[in-house]
Amino acid sequence: MTYCVGMLLDAGLVMLADSRTNAGVDNISTFRKLTVFQRPGQAVFVMMTAGNLSLAQSVTGHLKEALEDPQEGRPGLFDVSSMFEAARCVGDAIRAVHARDATSLDAFKMEFNVSVILGGQIRGERPRLFNIYPAGNFIEATGETCYFQIGEFKYGKPIIDRVVNREVRLQRAAKAGLVSMDSTIRSNLTVGPPIDVVTVKTDEYRVSSHQVIDAEDEYFRLIRARWGEALIQAFRDLPDPDWL
Amino acid sequence: MTYCVGMLLDAGLVMLADSRTNAGVDNISTFRKLTVFQRPGQAVFVMMTAGNLSLAQSVTGHLKEALEDPQEGRPGLFDVSSMFEAARCVGDAIRAVHARDATSLDAFKMEFNVSVILGGQIRGERPRLFNIYPAGNFIEATGETCYFQIGEFKYGKPIIDRVVNREVRLQRAAKAGLVSMDSTIRSNLTVGPPIDVVTVKTDEYRVSSHQVIDAEDEYFRLIRARWGEALIQAFRDLPDPDWL
Secondary structure, three states: OOEEEEEEEOOEEEEEEOOEEEOOOOOEEEOOOEEEEEEOOOEEEEEEEEEOHHHHHHHHHHHHHHHHOOEOOEOOHHHOOOHHHHHHHHHHHHHHHHHHHHHHHHHOOOOOOEEEEEEEEEOOOOOEEEEEOOOOOEEEOOOOOOEEEEEOOOOOHHHHHHHOOOOOOHHHHHHHHHHHHHHHHHHOOOOOOOEEEEEEEOOOOOOOEEEEEOOOOHHHHHHHHHHHHHHHHHHHHOOOOOOO | OOEEEEEEEOOEEEEEEOOEEEOOOOOEEEOOOEEEEEEOOOEEEEEEEEEOHHHHHHHHHHHHHHHHOOEOOEOOHHHOOOHHHHHHHHHHHHHHHHHHHHHHHHHOOOOOOEEEEEEEEEOOOOOEEEEEOOOOOEEEOOOOOOEEEEEOOOOOHHHHHHHOOOOOOHHHHHHHHHHHHHHHHHHOOOOOOOEEEEEEEOOOOOOOEEEEEOOOOHHHHHHHHHHHHHHHHHHHHOOOOOOO
């Protein structure tokens, strides 16, 4: 499984991805799911993937090849002039992998299962965030819904719904992402550290910070411990019902 | 969808069920999913169902008919001498419905999808709690895992994991159940009030309280508002990361 969350804020982008992969519960490995493509000062793209790892790696590989060896009908990410075009470019990469692999997977009754969150900024535009589906179609984050999740999203959704909106600072959004990741890791064994946390400040056109947080990370441990204690205290402070 | 949670404590049982049912997102109704069977002083059973509503109602109907008209090979719930036998009785009811309906459902590519949480106490035993699957097999709650959930369980699981264990009082467990229900209702439109909350005190062999909580219920509104505020405050109190 996987858990990735991308947040689009006035201040920029915050992207978090876990790195646990499992083929069955008896085969668990660590694979990074977050990839950065950037030409500092010109354009930055942060891509996170969920679903079948071979498909996710193929999509990423396809995009990397297109960057190194652009061909007719296969523009690279740095050939595009808007984030909308970049999302189409990723959608096309997914469709190319589908054309190559879907029939063979189907023979093994395996679903074509890969999703992507793409965030970034190209000079001349504001930062933008997209959720790209296995069919290559996509949706874009707006003011009302400024974040996307892929993979095991349910355990970590409530806290993000409560505290994240376009106005929050990058630090606060990163903190919310880590609390959300903590709730997910506690409940689903197939989501686990290290966690990639990337921030992109608006109008910098480059990655502003990239943290790789493992289970021993001091700040993550502090957040986990204090959040757990605070929840228990908050629960104790609620009045009991008087029915009994 | 549905969300039900049953908790087995030293002090007794706490069972909560929502009452929203949907056939698609454009057809939402209210159906109660919690049923009580009791002979006060002798035995009490609290049953909650999730899955296909017609199957759940058929299972409940089957059990009610067996109570009114016991036949060879179809013992009623009050004919059993242990909660283990009661769970088998419910499992047999599920299998009887499967024998009748599964082939016809399959012709419409519909899954045979019904699950039951059964809690109760029979004189001579301690209270016990079971999770009964669509195949009629079941598991029993133990000291390590003293609760079961069926339906949309993920949003509401973290808080129960943090605050419920065998030693907590009934009031506190009911409060945890309502906080868990609140998180679920906020995130999944197909889970909704009124909420049945039943408590059974150990060695009373009867329902001790049965609350039907609608969205306007004063205590539920208080819990929802204060929990939301407390979470936001707890989040603010966590230190921000210093990466940026």
